[in-house]
Amino acid sequence: MEAPARLHSFARALKQELKASKPDLEGFCHTSGHGILSTSIGAGNGERVVLLADTLFRALEAAGQQIKAAEKDVRIIVNGEAIRIQISEIRDKREHQPSKAELKAKQDWETRRKEWPTLYNADRQHWRRWDHVPSGRMSLTLVDPLRNQWQSDHVIGRWHDRLTRRLEDYLQEVVIGVLTGAAIVRHNxxxxxxxxxxxxxxxxxxxxxxxxxxxxxxxxxxxxxxxxMSLG
Incomplete structure (x- = not known):
């Protein structure tokens, strides 16, 4: 997917936000805010997501839909109904490799336990078992903004990278999903x-x-x- 000469305004805003964001401890950058597409992606995948968003916004507008800024994100407006878009990177789970500091803390703890065995639990877990890291596989989700996250029907569509197809190959299906999703949002x-x-x-x-x-x-x-009243 080649970069256009000029990005869509919302894709341009996302690009600026990603440049300013810093990855968390797991390596993910998060974006949100007024007129900012909601994303949670690995630090190295910003360019791909910006181009993906640009292509999607242009395809939606070509299909007659509106893209509008909301307080915390970006919404697609279809026949008066709003749909929220999220792009996220799927997390991979890997066995945690203890750091030097964690190994040193465990060694110090074992020394103290030998001195006072009744005060220390021998089954103590000294570090987390798993790390979650960016996988490189992207996912796009359409969400009903009027439903709470804990409600099972808040997601109205989801597409992600597969072995034989990238997320970019599903954009036409996403556009169709937006149209059918608007009917679901209205029903809800x-x-x-x-x-x-x-x-x-x-x-x-x-x-x-x-x-x-x-x-x-x-x-x-x-x-x-x-x-x-007296009767006498």
């Missing part, structure tokens, strides 16, 4: 609004019943408190 939104409306109606009914009950109780108390 309408269902949530309906559920919220029913909840509010039930709350108002309970409040109305409680108010009526309290009013009847006050009337009863008022009649009870009146003095009895």
């Amino acid at each position: 939104r309408v269902a949530s609004e309906t559920a919220e409306r029913k909840r509010q109606q039930a709350h108002e009914a309970i409040w109305s019943n409680n108010k009526g009950s309290a009013s009847r109780q006050r009337e009863t108390a008022s009649w009870t408190a009146r003095p009895m």
Whole structure:
């Protein structure tokens, strides 16, 4: 995939953000923010992701969709419904190789344990078992921004590098997935609004019943408190 003479504005913003970001302890750079595509990728894959984003944004706009900046990311707008895009690098798991500092800390701990064996647990784990590192394999996810991450239906589409196809080869399918995903987002939104409306109606009914009950109780108390008329 060749770099265009001029990047799409959102791809250009992503490029600048990636240049400014620093990799975490696992080697991943993370981007987010107003008008910034949400990514989590290895430090060496920034150029590929920027070109991927540029091609995707142009393909979506050519299909008549809008790309808009949101508070924490970038959204695709399809028939008034918003879809969030994420690009991430799949993590590989490798057995952790202890550092010199970790080996020295273990040696010091073993020395102290021999001196006071009852104070130290011989089964202590001195370092993590696994490291997670960038794999070079990319993944693109479409997310319903109105759903929480813990909800099983918050992901509406996902594509990733395979042995025979790179993520770039799926971009046309992603564009189609955006169109079908918008219908899913609308369905989820309408269902949530309906559920919220029913909840509010039930709350108002309970409040109305409680108010009526309290009013009847006050009337009863008022009649009870009146003095009895003498019949003599």
